[in-house]
Amino acid sequence: MNHPISRRTVLGLGLSAALGPAFGGPGDAPAPDLHRQLLALAEAQEARRRARFEAVSTASQLDELRASLRGSFLEMIGGLPSAQGPPTARIAGRIAGDGYAIEKVLFESFPGYHVSALMYRPAQGGPAHPGILSPCGHSEVGKAHGTYQTLHINLAKRGYVVLTYDPVGQGERSQFWDASRGRSRYDLSCGEHCVLGNPLYLLGMSFARYRIWDAIRALDHLASLPDVDASRIGCVGNSGGGNLTAYLAAVDDRVRVPVVGCYITSLPRRMANRIQEDPSSDPEQDPFGFVGRGIDHAGLLAMIAPRPTLLCSAERDFFPIAGTRATFEEARHLYGVAGAEDRIGMTIAPGPHGLSRPLREAAYAWFDHWLKGEPKDARTPEFAASPREPAELHVCSDGQVNGALGSRPFLPMAWEEFQRRPRRPKVGLKTLLRTGAGGIDFRLRDEAAGGREGRPLILLVNGNEAPEWRRERGFIDALSAAGYAVRSIDPRGVGSLRVPLRSRGERYDDPLSGVEENLAYNAFLAGESLVAMRVADVLAAVAGPATAGHAPARPVVLCGRRDSALVAMLAAAVEPRIAAVAVEDVPLSFLPLFEAEGLAINAASLLPGLLRDFGDIPEILAALAPRPVLAASCRGSLGRTLRGVQAVGDAFTTKPAVLLDWVVAAG
Structure with missing residues (x-):
């Protein structure tokens, strides 16, 4: 029997004051699905932010807004x-071109952490040239993509010194290169970004931090060159490079003229279409609280104002063009407050996502005007360019900085840097799990009714990485035969509450491009996490509906496996009414995520700030003491003996006696 939770049910249980308003309407009207819940939250946050920006009417108010936004973004x-x-840098080779030259450059953004780059120089000498930094978008060959080569050749032939480089996880900076197969173990477009970026949420950081730092050190190198005028530096990037251009210009005023390609929109609109149209994982574009803290893309442009900025967009982009236009209007208002409305521009090309020729030519004209003083409407057609084969542009002898060059692997370096940072005061799990998303949304199902008096209720928490518990009939029948009442719960976005959308990921829970992964990123943008929301659902169930019909109220044993195991552990850690917890097939530590080999983890299983502000999984289990915990067929090691924790090698799903014997022993 299913027991959907509606507004009326929650109010009847007296839970509304503690948990906030429930989703749903009168009676048992269905609640909006998790996707729509997150969109509603983001849209409300956007409305507050827009009102704040619209209220800015003086230059001093704009300065206050910019300072506030920059502080929030950096935090x-x-x-x-x-x-x-x-940075330490050296030239590894040179190529002569027609009217330009290319230098192959290696620089270190951290000691021993190498960045492969190309410097495009004009063939003619003369006084110092304006400089252009050009971070790349999502291309498997990074800086060697043909479109980027065309852009950089043209800029050099127009008299600019251009520095472009491979983003980490792309081109010659694969962190998971399989030399025997000549390819990444994931992919060099977005896959490596997911594996590199997701663990950083646990540290209270964003992958954006390290990408921005690479760009800052690239800018340090470019500005130090004797033939570059450091007072005339622009930055241009497309897609992921547009994202980085906007980030860099927002935090580094040395970027005098940014050109942002195929990135700027409004994030609630992007949240609405990402699963269907572009579900690849980009944790660098989804910092925790980006929308919730009132920044969004309009906030990046506010931080840049009043420096001359051009938005290059595509009519049929998966970054919704309606959001681009709305954000441009917000930026134009702020530039107008600064008396610089002529310094914000937008070019929209027909066609899909990509730095097409019309957008490139608009970029050349924008740089020529603001960095070289040429008339604003003067446009020179693009020169024909013949892109080279990517291998010809390799900076490293074997085409990978982590190969013969021996660059430091990213994940261990990020962990080491985190370890050196000053420690923050620890906070309680209740604080980390606090959710402002509002509402409780779950479904309960009787799997085995009745149960003998004095026996605890077994509550099985469903997740998306394992089959629903109701499919494990042999397991449930064994519990019922032993006299236990069994119920299962679908927290929001799970089982019967899955979002009815499809992505190109092979599975709903695909950690690189599945529906679940993208829902988690949407939650992060709003300052929420699916983990915290699902814990809230389980706690609401334990508070009443799950034990309804059992008088006196029975103790509850929570069971979870794979992704639902973390939800079960966290719920029990903050709710003493949960008598015991049994988990299966779950990592016993998050620390292996920071090893050089890299492990894909779904963002839905991450609680941002957990390792920074509380601790690892052993600390969660320690918070359960003295209540008993069964860790069955789990991965890794706890590293120490914990009171009340029994680790066994067999899975209780396939060997129910493991769970039954433990429950009896636990009392």
Whole structure:
């Protein structure tokens, strides 16, 4: 029997004051699905932010807004490192072109952490040239993509010194390169970004932090060159490179003229279409609280104002063009407040996502006007360019910085840097799990009714990475035969409450491009996590509906496996009415995520800030003491003996006696 939770049910249980309003309407009207819940939350956050921006009417108010946004953004990504002087750099080779030259450059953004780059220079000498930094978008060959080569050749032939480089996880900077197969173990477009970026949420950081730092150190190198005028520096990027251009210009005023390609929109609109149209994982574009803390893309442009900024967009982009237009109007208002409305521009090309020729030509004209003083409407057609084969542009002898060059692998470096940071005061799990999403949305199902008096209720928490518990009939029948009442729960977005959308991921829970992964990123943007929301659902069930019909109220044993195991552990850690917890097939530590080999984890199983502000899974289990915990067929090691925790090698799903014997022994 299913027991849907509606507004009326929650109010009847007296839970509304503690848990906030429930989703749903009168009676048992169905609640909006998780996707729509998150969109509603983001749209409300956007409305508050827009009102704040619209209220800015003086230059001093704009300055206050910019300072506030920059502080929030830097805090949100985990701050930035510091360094003195330009980075260690060397030239690894040169190529002569027609009217330009290319230098192959290696520089270190952290000591021993190498960045492969190309410097495009004009063939003619003369006074110092304006400089252009050009971070790349999502291309498997990184800086060697043909479109980027065309852009950079044209800029060099127009008199600019251009520095472009491979983003980490792309081109020559694969972190998971399989030399025997000549390819990444994931992919060099978005897959590596997911594996590199997701663990950083646990540290209270964003992958954006390290990408921005690479760009800052690239800018340090470019500005240090004797033939570059450091007062005339622009930045241009497309897609992921547009994202990084906007980030860099927002935090580094040395970027005098940014051109942002195929990125700017409004995030609630992007949240609405990402699963269907572009479900690849980009944790660098989804910092925790980006929408919830009132920043969004309009906030990035506010931080840049009043520097001359051009938005290059595509009519049929998966970054919704309606959001681009709305954000442009917000930016134009703020630039107008600064008396600089002519310094914000937008070019929209027909066609899909991509730095097409019309957008490139608009970029050339924008740079020529603002960095070289040429008339604003003067446009020179693009020169024909013949892109080289990617291998010809390799900076490293074997085409990978982590190969013969021996660059430091990213994940261990990020962990080591985190370990050196000053420790923050620890906070309680209740604080980390606090959710402002509002509402409770879950479904209960009787799997085995009745049960003998004095026996606890077994509550099985469903997840998306394992079959629903109701399919494990042999397991449930064994519990029922032993005299236990059994119920299962679908927290929001799980089982009967799955969002009815499809992505190109092979599975709903695909950690690289599945529906679940993208829902988790949407939650992060709003300052929420699916983990916390699902814990809230389980706690609401334990508070009343799950034990309804059992008088006196029975103790509850929570069971979870794979992704639902973490939900079960966290719920029990903050709710003493949960008598015991049994988990199966779950990692016993998050620390292996920071090993060089890399492990894919679904963002839906991440609680941002957990390792920074509380601790690892052993600390969660320690918070359950003295209540008993069964860890069955789990991965890794706890590293120490914990009171009340029994680890066994057999899975209780396939060997119910493991669970039954433990429950009896636990009393």
